[in-house]
Amino acid sequence: MNRLMKWTGVGGLAAALMVSAGCAAFRASTTDVNVEDRQHFGSTYDYTDMRFLTEEVANELLSSSFLTDQPQPPIMMIAGVQNRTMDHRDLKALSDRIRTMVIQSGKAQFVNESRREELLAEQGYQAAHATAESQVAVGRQLGAKYMLTGSLVEMEDRSKRQVRVSKQQRNYYKLTIEITDLESGLIAWTTEKEFARQASLPLIGW
Amino acid sequence: MARARVIPWVRLCALLTVAGLGAGCSTPGLEAARQNYYLGRTAQADQTLETAKPPEKDEVLFLMERGTVRQAAGRYEDSAKDFDAASTRLDELQTYSLSKGAASWVVNDGVENFRGAPFERTMVHVMAAKDYLALADWDEAAVEARRIIKSLAPDLRGEYPEDAYSRYMAGFCLEMIDDGSNAELQYKRASELMGGLAVNEKTGRIYLRPPPGPDGQPAPPPADTEERWPAELVAFILIGRAPRADAQWREDWHPEPASYAEIYAGDQLLGRSYNLADTVELTFQTEKLRALQQAAKTAGRIILKEVIADSVADSTDNEALGELVRFILIGLLEQPDIRRWQTLPRWMQVARVRAPKDLSSVRVVFKNSLGNTLRTVEVSAPITRRRNTFVTFCRDIVPR
Numbered sequence: 001m002n003r004l005m006k007w008t009g010v011g012g013l014a015a016a017l018m019v020s021a022g023c024a025a026f027r028a029s030t031t032d033v034n035v036e037d038r039q040h041f042g043s044t045y046d047y048t049d050m051r052f053l054t055e056e057v058a059n060e061l062l063s064s065s066f067l068t069d070q071p072q073p074p075i076m077m078i079a080g081v082q083n084r085t086m087d088h089r090d091l092k093a094l095s096d097r098i099r100t101m102v103i104q105s106g107k108a109q110f111v112n113e114s115r116r117e118e119l120l121a122e123q124g125y126q127a128a129h130a131t132a133e134s135q136v137a138v139g140r141q142l143g144a145k146y147m148l149t150g151s152l153v154e155m156e157d158r159s160k161r162q163v164r165v166s167k168q169q170r171n172y173y174k175l176t177i178e179i180t181d182l183e184s185g186l187i188a189w190t191t192e193k194e195f196a197r198q199a200s201l202p203l204i205g206w
Numbered sequence: 207m208a209r210a211r212v213i214p215w216v217r218l219c220a221l222l223t224v225a226g227l228g229a230g231c232s233t234p235g236l237e238a239a240r241q242n243y244y245l246g247r248t249a250q251a252d253q254t255l256e257t258a259k260p261p262e263k264d265e266v267l268f269l270m271e272r273g274t275v276r277q278a279a280g281r282y283e284d285s286a287k288d289f290d291a292a293s294t295r296l297d298e299l300q301t302y303s304l305s306k307g308a309a310s311w312v313v314n315d316g317v318e319n320f321r322g323a324p325f326e327r328t329m330v331h332v333m334a335a336k337d338y339l340a341l342a343d344w345d346e347a348a349v350e351a352r353r354i355i356k357s358l359a360p361d362l363r364g365e366y367p368e369d370a371y372s373r374y375m376a377g378f379c380l381e382m383i384d385d386g387s388n389a390e391l392q393y394k395r396a397s398e399l400m401g402g403l404a405v406n407e408k409t410g411r412i413y414l415r416p417p418p419g420p421d422g423q424p425a426p427p428p429a430d431t432e433e434r435w436p437a438e439l440v441a442f443i444l445i446g447r448a449p450r451a452d453a454q455w456r457e458d459w460h461p462e463p464a465s466y467a468e469i470y471a472g473d474q475l476l477g478r479s480y481n482l483a484d485t486v487e488l489t490f491q492t493e494k495l496r497a498l499q500q501a502a503k504t505a506g507r508i509i510l511k512e513v514i515a516d517s518v519a520d521s522t523d524n525e526a527l528g529e530l531v532r533f534i535l536i537g538l539l540e541q542p543d544i545r546r547w548q549t550l551p552r553w554m555q556v557a558r559v560r561a562p563k564d565l566s567s568v569r570v571v572f573k574n575s576l577g578n579t580l581r582t583v584e585v586s587a588p589i590t591r592r593r594n595t596f597v598t599f600c601r602d603i604v605p606r
Contacts, residue, residue: 082345082383083345083346083348083349084345084348084352084385085349085352086349086352086353086356087349088290088346088349156356158361160361167300201300201301202301203300203301203302204301204302204304205301205302205303205304206303206304206305
């Protein structure tokens with residue numbers, strides 16, 4: 001009888017815990033997240049950092065004398081941002097976002113260097129199959145005057161071996177963006193943005 | 207009353223037996239895939255692993271093996287994804303699992319998550335770097351180089367051995383993205399680990415280390431290793447197989463001389479490969495370092511199992527049941543953890559040789575340590591090019 005009561009008590013307690021937790025462990029759920037909230041699950045680069053860095057760079061570029069002193073919106077191309085971190089990251093997303101913000105400001109124009117093959121294929125197709133009045137003219141593309149390049153660098157530091165229950169990890173990132181004059185080879189504009197973040201990781205888990 | 211006390215213990219025995227048998231089972235199909243792989247049937251090995259579902263505790267091992275098989279099958283992107291997933295999982299496993307740790311004290315070490323030896327964790331990135339080199343994705347190969355360097359840091363590696371091949375791979379990937387100063391550091395460290403061989407830190411060329419000068423100082427690199435060639439080939443050559451799961455060594459074991467490969471373009475001998483890592487030796491050294499820790503844990507576990515068996519016999523007044531528990535816990539479940547990355551090669555070598563500017567294929571002639579030809583493989587893929595440097599890799603498995 002005593003044993004029965006003991007097990008009933010344990011069962012009741014477990015049930016109460018599950019109800020109070022909303023049975024979250026057994027339920028799938030989705031929630032929309034505001035992409036502008038800077039919340040992180042770790043110390044490494046994430047999408048909120050991509051948004052933060054691109055906005056900082058684009059705003060600085062748009063207010064720079066390099067762009068404001070140009071008589072006409074200059075034509076630029078993107079040669080890529082080099083990944084010098086310890087993780088495989090899509091840094092094209094980063095340069096794409098900078099390009100979008102600059103184009104939308106109307107202060108610069110960009111050639112679509114990553115779609116050149118498709119562009120030439122379409123021109124070739126039109127030359128062979130489209131009516132003369134609707135064909136695009138060949139050999140009329142505009143050349144870029146400036147090239148945008150950059151690199152994202154990461155440095156990591158970890159707490160050393162010692163008696164502890166969690167591990168501290170700190171990651172530092174620095175994004176450098178450069179705009180090079182394709183004619184002279186001189187760097188016409190450059191900027192750096194950096195941030196560091198620390199996270200504590202448990203050494204013992206269930 | 208005694209019967210009522212016996213039943214829970216019998217249930218416990220049954221549960222432990224099931225748990226133990228589960229712990230002893232490897233991923234279905236993994237052994238068959240390994241055998242197919244070593245017979246040169248990479249397509250079958252790849253197909254077997256495509257649909258296999260590994261138990262959670264063996265996920266890392268499975269990804270390591272599948273990544274290697276997919277690389278041999280020429281599926282470089284998928285292979286890189288497997289190695290990247292293995293790396294992510296290894297990061298997660300830095301958090302010690304209390305439940306699996308406790309289970310390993312009652313069952314055996316096979317119930318714990320497989321993390322591999324420190325050198326195997328480095329090799330995850332070395333193998334991934336090769337995938338990116340094959341894809342001519344130099345920036346991503348350099349990411350793996352940084353991960354190799356991180357995994358070899360003393361606070362992660364501890365006292366466990368490091369190897370020159372991993373250092374060379376890291377240096378080469380950094381050289382390919384023009385990070386010369388960091389490449390030199392890696393070549394220098396590789397050189398320190400290479401015994402009778404050395405690496406020119408500027409050019410990455412491998413040469414036989416000249417004897418030290420009369421003042422005991424190391425001799426400078428020969429002048430011809432400073433020369434920059436108009437075109438060169440860097441071939442990563444993999445020979446033999448990593449130790450089998452049940453391999454054991456005598457205390458005084460010494461590695462035998464390595465096989466090697468000669469590289470030809472047409473009929474022209476370009477040069478030979480040099481051995482930079484021996485996974486059998488790395489395993490031997492790792493196990494030597496682990497032996498004391500392992501023996502202490504095994505002794506502690508057997509004592510605990512004896513205590514459990516005795517308490518079962520005492521609490522049930524049933525000696526036979528106590529013996530049954532002892533037989534299950536010690537006789538059946540007490541097994542060593544012999545999980546290893548078995549599709550790794552034994553010898554990991556590099557040939558850095560002068561090459562024709564229009565190189566499109568090479569002939570790799572594998573030779574044993576006495577210079578006798580073992581087999582010849584024609585390699586036309588992967589051959590990638592970065593400015594005047596061609597990159598290729600080859601394993602002495604003849605595809606069937």
